[in-house]
Amino acid sequence: MQQINIGRQGVLFREQAETKRVYCFFKRLMDIICSLIGIIALIPVFFMVALAIKIESRGPIVFVQKRVGKDGKTFGIYKFRSMVANAEELKDKLYDKNEMNGPMFKMKKDPRITKVGKFIRKTSIDELPQLINVLRGEMSLVGPRPSIPNEVRHFDDWMLKRLSVTPGLTCYWQVSGRNDIEFRDWMKLDIKYVEERSIVVDIKLIFKTFFVLFGDEHAR
Numbered sequence: 001m002q003q004i005n006i007g008r009q010g011v012l013f014r015e016q017a018e019t020k021r022v023y024c025f026f027k028r029l030m031d032i033i034c035s036l037i038g039i040i041a042l043i044p045v046f047f048m049v050a051l052a053i054k055i056e057s058r059g060p061i062v063f064v065q066k067r068v069g070k071d072g073k074t075f076g077i078y079k080f081r082s083m084v085a086n087a088e089e090l091k092d093k094l095y096d097k098n099e100m101n102g103p104m105f106k107m108k109k110d111p112r113i114t115k116v117g118k119f120i121r122k123t124s125i126d127e128l129p130q131l132i133n134v135l136r137g138e139m140s141l142v143g144p145r146p147s148i149p150n151e152v153r154h155f156d157d158w159m160l161k162r163l164s165v166t167p168g169l170t171c172y173w174q175v176s177g178r179n180d181i182e183f184r185d186w187m188k189l190d191i192k193y194v195e196e197r198s199i200v201v202d203i204k205l206i207f208k209t210f211f212v213l214f215g216d217e218h219a220r
Contacts, residue, residue, distance in 0.1 A: 028140075035135040049125060049128075062078055068147055069167050070164070071164070077146060078129035078132055080128065080129060083117055084114060131169075145190075158187075161191050171205065
């Protein structure tokens with residue numbers, strides 16, 4: 001397992017984890033129970049989505065991408081493939097059309113997205129395989145979205161505080177406008193979560209996510 005160097009000015013903020021041991025225990029318990037139930041209940045959905053992806057285009061059903069997790073440790077995040085098989089190769093040719101400031105790449109009408117991909121991204125179904133990441137402990141139900149290594153290398157020091165917690169499926173960014181939010185404001189929302197996180201906050205964010213899950217106009 002690789003690890004991204006986030007040692008600039010010693011920014012790991014481990015003291016927060018020490019003061020939240022009880023919270024972390026119950027959070028992990030909730031992650032295990034909910035992800036396990038979700039995986040079992042969604043098996044029919046997984047099958048239908050996998051079939052649709054395979055029928056429309058060549059390539060793997062599940063896309064695995066390296067992301068940065070807690071304390072800078074990298075892991076492979078699982079997503080239903082929503083783009084053409086050579087999407088990463090085509091990305092370099094599209095950087096001049098990036099609509100997100102900062103190191104993140106986001107494009108509203110990304111030509112790499114397939115027809116099935118457009119639907120599963122709009123409904124966030126493409127993220128469902130990450131329940132496996134949650135069950136494995138690499139992610140949590142709630143937490144800052146994990147970034148790719150190259151993005152983290154361009155973070156300002158204060159942004160690294162988001163790496164002091166386990167990344168998640170949803171957080172303040174997902175329920176506050178997603179890609180319509182400027183990059184620095186996105187990072188501020190993640191830091192806000194790190195500082196305010198609790199079981200109550202997590203449960204509220206999970207419920208809010210259900211309201212914006214399907215047909216989210218901000219999804220890309």
